Amino acid sequence: MTTTRRVFGKSIGKTFTAVALAAASFGVTSAFAQETIKVGVLHSLSGTMAISETVLKDTILMEIEAINAKGGLLGKKLEPVVVDPASNWPLFAEKTRQLISKDKVAVIFGCWTSVSRKSVLPVVEELNGLLFYPVQYEGEELSKNVFYTGAAPNQQAIPAVEYLMSKDGGSAKRWVLLGTDYVYPRTTNKILRAFLKSKGVAEADIMEEYTPFGHSDYQSIIAKIKKFSAEGKKTAVVSTINGDSNVPFYKELGNQGLKATDVPVVAFSVGEEELRGVDTKPLVGHLAAWNYFQSLKNPTNDEFIKQWSAYAKAKGIAGHKDKALTNDPMEASVIGFQMWAQAVTKAKSTDTDKVIAAMAGQTYKAPSGIMSMMDAKNHHLHKSVFIGEIKADGQFNVVWKTPGPVKAQPWSPFIPENKGKPDEPVVAKK
């Protein structure tokens, strides 16, 4: 009992210090409000998406600290304003309004799920704010006020499916499209369905399944996949499950003994972080498609991992202080942040329109090993695509990659209505 109490006491103490520190830093900085550039951080720190988003908040804080250590931007220090929208989509819009109107932030780094981005979008457009969105998504959107540093479907989903169709990927002929029930999986699966059909896959060979957010009982889904795979040729599963549902999903997958050599599962929202705490030995060989993996070997990535583990250790970030993991959205956050900082320096201002103009064509040496470039027009990055297989230690073996960076197609050519849409944001004339 005593030990328990001590643990309790310790964490209470820690929390209080953290709160006190935060309060102190806000107090001090707000006294010199004129001297700083405010940076909004809008990631869920609680609720079903906290498993994925919390670490992105820490990534941005790390980058801010690093820039401040070098003297800040335009001679001013950066000041983070962290809010918790708690995986609650309408709250994302409210917090955005608060960040832009009340806190007067110059830029917001935030969102993971597309439903949260869709909820934020009208607010940043109305108030002419600036949002950097660091996660792969379904495309079908191009706003002047948003920079998308994650992958568009042609930079993740389509190459992954193409790989599974190839001989090396197992020549899959039948497809299970499995996702959480919201806009990203639905739209991605719509695009994939059209893509598969264009490759000659019959309607009967595609099964689509959705589960609610936070779903935790995947028994019947796995049973269905097993049944479906016994009804014809080689089957593959494309998973767009988001958030903490992935843990019970992969646990059940392992327990039911569905091996990657029989039915491979490729996931678009599962990285090193989501697999923490899951026994990955039964999952060896299941796949993920990303534009970055921690296991990539290049000097920039080594440097990035070193910086992150040092930061995690210094700040005592739960989990990471003992076992630092990096992942694709973290890398995308870093690229977005660095490009924003470069654009601010180039524009010599934090004014939204000037920064947007300066963002076009920005480059940054990314941890994925390429020179990452912001497209001159379409607000998306040119990215390399990697496909990795889960290893027994929770890391990924890269088994396939594109020869070079791929330009994003936010308007997927596989959706007929997209024909003729311009590859740049259209601003309504006032």
Added chain:
Amino acid sequence: MKWLQGLLGGLFLAGVSAALALTPDQALRIAQGESDARIAALNEVVVAADPALAAYVQALLADEVKVAGGKALIVRDGKATDAATGASSPLPDGAEDVVNPNRVRRELESALAALKLFSPNRAERAKAVTELKDQADEGKLVLIEKAEKTETDAEIKAQLALLKAAVLISSADRTKRLAAAQLLADSDQPATKSLLIERVAAETDSEVKAALSKTLSTVAGRLAWGERFGVLFTGISLGSILLLAALGLAITYGLMGVINMAHGELIMIGAYATYLVQNLFKQWTPGAFDWYIVAAIPFSFVASALVGALMERTVIRWLYGRPLETLLATWGISLILMQSVRTLFGAQNVGVENPSWLSGGVQVLPNLVLPYNRLAILAFAALVLLGMALLIGKTRLGLFVRGVTQNRRMAACVGVNTARVDTYAFALGAGIAGLAGCALSQVGNVGPDLGQGYIVDSFMVVVLGGVGQIAGTVYAGLGLGVLNKLLEGWQGAVLAKIMVLAFIVIFIQKRPQGLFALKGRSAE
């Protein structure tokens, strides 16, 4: 390594000469290059059934092979040996890991299984046959035929014949296809079903096609049972979870009449208690980590029971007979509990690991695996139910609880300390919620809002079963579980949830007293 020696012996018995040793060049070609070339190299060596290959393939599968200086090396504990010759060699700096994508690994696994077909150990041969069940291809045909000739065990021999049929079914020879189609009717493997579906579509000869279709319907019929049992099991498993979550509420709400909105949070506290015990075990007795769950069971009960007793003593006892106020007060308590947990442990989910004996599952039928953690929860729910039934039905405390809930004033008149009985009963209900939390930590995520996901379900089960009826709770829990899973199989998880809710709303409209109504004088 013992099996390897056995394998060697087996090979000699089988009259296969081991003269064709694995050459360094072959070892290298298996380890590097395009997948196609690697697989071709592997198949080339496999036919020779060289025992050195088995050791090498195992090392490849364990990610222990590196390539350096044009040689394939097996690296164990920092020591490198040449894959082909077995001579130890220094590990060069630039050694590259061999990456095996799924396709290559699949081939490696089936090669290994094919080699094991010659093991003198019967169990090992039987296992190899099962492993090969969906990976038999022409490359293995020679080995399978060879094994079939020497096999003495009738059961394995029959399995080998099936394996051979699975390969021969795509043979160019019509009579062979026909024979294979008829033979495969004995198979009970899902892989056979998909193979047959493929062949039926591709077959041109009408007689063979008819035989294939007949075999397909036999195999599919056999597999359908596995699917039906599967649905039933998942339903009962979900039902057992619902039952566990609702049992505590069956006492606090069912028997005592307290609309306890903090019930979900009591479950959550049980789950966090499990997490704490896990951490203590991890820190102090890592050797006994697999048994932390046994210690966590009483601990989670006590933790939630204490919180429950505290709630009852401080708040709820002032509100008996005022349902609206109780509802609001307990809802407030639930918010306080959630926020306290957030402050203490952070807003993120905490990781509760399954002990190794709760990971994996038991294969009952070829297409039905029952996961151990689900089975354990099923048994646990039955035990908790039994314990609770005995406590309420057979003990003095249970007698008092029943007496007080049926007629408080009469119970007080005959000398029962009703206030104390209330506290005990509430603490018992809370403790059982804690046990539910302990069980839930093994299948789901543990976070501050874990309870929110179960509060609605728990009330649904108790109300549907009939308030005050523990037997009703059992039927309602299992019934809802099976219903939910049936609907999920038919319409998907999202619609199934809606349909279950709609069903309950309609049911309660028609029958407000629930499945089982109290009869006689105790009914008010």
